[in-house]
Amino acid sequence: MNIYFCGSIRGGRQDVNIYQRIVKKLQQYGKVLTEHVSYDSLSAKALFGVRTTANNHIALTDDCRSALNMHALGPGEDAVLDGDKAIHDRDVEWLMMSDVIVAEVTQPSLGVGYELGRAVAANKRVFCLFRPSSGKVLSAMIRGASTNSLFQVQDYTEDEVESILEKYFDSIKNL
Numbered sequence: 261m262n263i264y265f266c267g268s269i270r271g272g273r274q275d276v277n278i279y280q281r282i283v284k285k286l287q288q289y290g291k292v293l294t295e296h297v298s299y300d301s302l303s304a305k306a307l308f309g310v311r312t313t314a315n316n317h318i319a320l321t322d323d324c325r326s327a328l329n330m331h332a333l334g335p336g337e338d339a340v341l342d343g344d345k346a347i348h349d350r351d352v353e354w355l356m357m358s359d360v361i362v363a364e365v366t367q368p369s370l371g372v373g374y375e376l377g378r379a380v381a382a383n384k385r386v387f388c389l390f391r392p393s394s395g396k397v398l399s400a401m402i403r404g405a406s407t408n409s410l411f412q413v414q415d416y417t418e419d420e421v422e423s424i425l426e427k428y429f430d431s432i433k434n435l
C-alpha cells in the first residue's frame with residue numbers, strides 16, 4: 261500500500277515529533293512516500309538544508325537533495341525556483357500514486373490544504389488527524405469536507421496517536 265503523509269513544513273515545524281511517530285506507525289502498513297516530511301533536517305525557514313559553496317554561492321546540502329530526490333540543480337535562486345517546481349510536481353505524482361493520504365492538520369499549512377484539495381478532487385481516501393488540545397480551531401474547509409467515509413477527520417490526543425492509526429487501518433483493510 262502506498263501512503264502519502266501530509267504535515268506542515270513552511271507552515272511551521274512545531275509538530276515534527278508527532279509527524280515522526282505517525283510516519284513510524286504508517287510504515288507498518290505500507291510504503292510512506294513522503295517520509296521526508298518527518299525529517300528534523302527540514303526547517304520552515306530554510307527551504308531545504310542550505311550550505312555555502314567555496315565561491316560563496318548558496319547550495320543545497322546533499323542530504324536535502326537526496327531527501328527531495330533532486331540532483332544537480334544550480335545554486336542560489338534558480339535552485340530555489342526549480343526546487344519548488346520539482347517538489348510540487350513530485351508530490352502531486354506521489355499523491356496520485358497513493359492508496360491512502362494521512363494528514364496531521366493541527367499546524368495550519370497551505371501546502372497540506374492544497375494536497376488535501378487535490379486528494380478530494382482525485383477521489384482519494386483521506387484521514388486527517390487534529391489535536392483540539394492545541395487550542396486551535398480546525399478550518400471548516402477541512403472539518404466540513406468530512407461528509408463521507410472517504411474523507412475522515414479524527415480528533416485525538418498525542419498519547420493515542422498510534423492506537424488511532426491502528427483503528428483506522430483496521431477499518432479500511434478489507435475495503
Ligand SMILES: O=c1[nH]c(=O)n([C@H]2C[C@H](O)[C@@H](COP(=O)(O)O)O2)cc1CO
Binds near residue numbers: 266268269
Ligand atoms: O519542501 C517541501 N517538501 C514537501 O514535500 N512539501 C509538501 C509536503 C507537505 O505535506 C506539505 C507542506 O506544505 P507547507 O510547506 O506549505 O507547510 O507540502 C512542502 C515543502 C515546502 O513547502
